[in-house]
Amino acid sequence: MADPLWLLAGLVGTWMLAPPAILVGADLVRSGRRRLSLRHQQWFWAYVFLAVSLAWSSLFLFYPLAQAILQSLTDFSLTHVTQTHWVGLRNYSETLSDPFWWHTVWITLAYMAATVPAGVLISLFLALQILKQPPGLQTFFKAALYLPGVISFVVGATVMKWIFHSGDGFANGVLQSLGMAPRNWFGDPSLAMPVLVAMSWLSANGVGVIVYAAALGNIPSTYYEVARIDGATSLQTFRAVTWPLVKPTTVFVSITSLIAGFQVFAPALLITGGGPLRSTYFLNYHIYRTFYYENHFGLASAMAVMLMLMIVALSLVNYRWLATDVEY
């Protein structure tokens, strides 16, 4: 049992020593100097600080990822493990020429456009409102917004099903009390997606709220006092103080929401099953089905790699757009 642990220890050591040694060596050769500068010392420290995380990630994240990428170039499947063949880029070309793939991409992007920016802004708004409350209530609101979402997704999904039940659900009860006809929420192809979007708008992103609340609580109150003395309106204060100083948090919340948005599949899995008429067949659900039901691991891995490339591309745009050097 000791072997893998030694492997981890070796990886830690390698990450700590190899990159700085190579980088410093290259720098010394290029500059022709002989002494280690302060700059070089910082390189060593940086890799010492990163070593454990990088070692663990190498073994448990990067390596499995590399294997998945290799798998995407094969026809690997659990039904015929021993007869795996290299197929080159066939999985990729097959996917890209499949209209259904583009259907799932389009659906996912539409869902994200409707939910991700709105979700980030709602989190920021709720965090700002929470910080205006007395301390006891702050705790209550943060707990109330965050906890139910993490306690059990299955329970949450059941509740949503109950609210939008086609017969005597809560939403139909509201409609009927307003004198309108009940709707078949998840049975109507033109309604299922809007209902999912509405569900996302109406439920707070608890993680976003508490991360924002922590960041907002960290802004020195002097800045707000100065803004007040200068006679700034609350909108001006928001634009000049709050927004720039929570930008790194906005980067975090929006990129993690982007990733979650691209990977959305719990509603499809637990509520709609991708239907009706595949109107909620999200990209990630498509990959999941290809993986577990059709057993085309190679194909599913190729799709996942393309999903990753899309997420990275969008995150980069997002990062460049929001990146900032603001410091207190």
Add this chain to the structure above:
Amino acid sequence: MSARESRGVAFWGRTFSFMVLAFYTAMSLLSLYLLVVGSLSRIGTTLELSDLHWYPKDWAWENFATFLEITGGAAPIWFRNSFLVAFLPTVFNLFFSAMAGYALAKLDFPGRQFIFWTIIAVMAIPAFVTLIPMYQMMFRFGWFDTYFALLVPRMAGLGGIFLFKQFTQTLPGDLMEAARMDGASEATIFLRIVLPLATPVLAVMFLLDFVAGWSDYFWPYLVTNSRGLLTLQVGLISLIGVDQGFILPHDMGAILAGALIASLPVIVLFVSLQKYFVRGLTLGAVKG
């Protein structure tokens, strides 16, 4: 606009904001409320959606006793395992993610951008893609069905690195520069300056990671076999029975009672971490 009018606008603005906040809170609490109601109702072994009510129609406090009974008295062991799986890797991950995040935010070294974007890219991979290679790895290591499989892989996490990096980026660079001038080593700067200032974000990271470990069921379900290694979530799922549709082998009320018990530690943790979510002490450290 007169002062009186602007006070009126501010009042209605505050009221509106509060209403929005109250609305989201109510939406959020709904699922928790129905969980509590369900755990106190006599539901039987089917889960008909029309059986959900606003209050327990048929009180059944015995659901909690029934839950202990149907677990065969193993519930405390499940609880202990869940706690180990959630707590130990989280402590480890917290410390090393903070170190890595700090390096990416404040230290200058070649490869910084590359490593950062690798982290974002790997976070973007759907978890189930790497699941099969990970599963095979547990067999090769001889870790299948041991605590190693439950604990060691979870010690790596990229979300914490990203969050800590985004947070430390806003700390005053002068602070670290001043310490460096005074001859403090990088380790001292990290332990004595950065960590104390980062208490709020560390509390958030601890919470997020603990909850992720506590509520994870798929990985523990995949890599363990023995009854002694069941966690609460896996145990609950085994009671519900996979792929059995809506006919349950056990009383649904008892299972919801179990789900409620399983959620208590998360609630306790959140409340006890509250006091650390307060503002850091950056102010005055430089400018004073």
